[in-house]
Amino acid sequence: MNKNSISLIDSIIPIIILICLLALNVFLYGDGSLDGANQLALLLGTGVAMVIGLKNKIDWNHILKGISKSISATTPALIILLLIGALAGTWLISGIVPSMIYYGLQILNPKIFLFASCIICAIVSLASGSSWSTIATVGIALLGIGDALEISTGMVAGSIISGAYFGDKLSPLSDTTNLAPAMAGTDLFTHIRYMLYTTVPSYIITLVIFLFIGFSIDTTVSNNDIEVLLQTLNQSFHITPWLFLVPAILFILIIKKVPSIPALLIGALLGGIFAIIFQPDIIKQIADSGASFVKSHPFEVFTGIELQYLKASYMGVINAMGNSTSIVTDNTMMNDLLSSGGMYGMLNTIWLIICAMCFGGAMEAIGALKKISQSIIRYAESTGSLIAATACTCLFFNTTASDQYLSIVVPGKMYSDAFRKKNLAPENLSRTLEDSGTVTSVLVPWNTCGATQSGVLGVATIIYLPFCFFNIISPIMTIIYGYFDIKIRRIKD
16 A cells, blocks of 8 residues: 555545435435445445545555455344344244234323333333344334324334434443443443433433424324224234243343344244244245145144144244245234335345445545544644544544444544543543444444444434434534533543
8 A cells, every 4th residue: 555645635535426426316216215326326436435546556455455344344233134134024923023012002102102212212222232132123113103103203213213322322231332431541331420411411302302292293093093903913913921021031132241143043033933832823824824734644643733834834934034024914004014024124224234334445445534534633622622523523434434333443543642632531532432423323324323223114214314313412412511611521630
């Protein structure tokens, strides 16, 4: 690689082109831009970055290695995405998600639904330390309930994401919550305690907004409509509290710090087993098998288990895990709720993430991200401007590098000396990294977090973004604290 630094103009050209292409895609395709248009835009942006790198005498193989390294870093996330798709499929056919919807419809009032959803997801995420797992499990169920209550999917997704990321930020089990203090040079619990100053007010404001929206929205759903939905669920599935053993086991595994990949795999397989036990009719429907079988084989006579049902069980579970699955009922609204894309439904999201990491890897390899970041630091003179610059840099990396971990690691390394020179305690930096890097990642459609949550919930990022109040307020709150010198700890303190 050439030691000469790339110019600032060259650094921002790929970003400008990418933003223009993404804006054009949203204008032309709307929600459908994630079906291929945005992926192509990211690849074109990658191509522009590579051309600029070659123009600046940067070795071609160096750029390719940067892209490969960037993509390889997302491998666990891609596997997790596939497993989430599989889990969603088996939890559907087992009746787990339908049972959550069934009991949720009886408990949650439409007026407080958004408020309650935000609190529920916060508790689960705080306990598990994972916003991803929370959204993929409880979030999916709450979205189904909200859909049944005829509440905007964008609002529901916003409340789910807001609560999940609040809990994730404050959980000592969260990887980003551990990563931020490590980058800043402080300890975990000092970091968490210091985050409370900005995180709790942001969350309270969020809850107040959702409570206000809840009492303002006019839902047309009636008690009779809810009764019809409950009846449909009861007729289609064997609804029982025993099904909640599966999510309970999954949450225990997560709390016990079992890695996400084996935990989600176990959750998906348990969902399949419970489907075989509790939902034989659904299994036969998914497997395209006959409704009844005659016991004739000695094994069948001895065990009471139909060989044909064993075949149907295997095919039904595999089909639910791998492919799109729909449970057909007499209720059109319920048919929309009782569907899952399986692992197949995650392929668009995976495609997007790979393309995003190509762009981020190329930009990092040619030195564009570093150049832009260095240019920002020059203007950070006061405490407020330094914190604001850090927050903006985190957002910048979420947008360009397309990964929340990079939005924490790189700015953490960049600004640690600057914070130290201004006599600012390292927890100021770690708090800013979390307030800006962690929470804004889900707001960028091509970021790994934004693409994942959009794919899991089935709601376009641009649809839920306006309602992710906690994620929007958090970076604003930390900047306000910086400029007004509120709870800014000095090293000598």
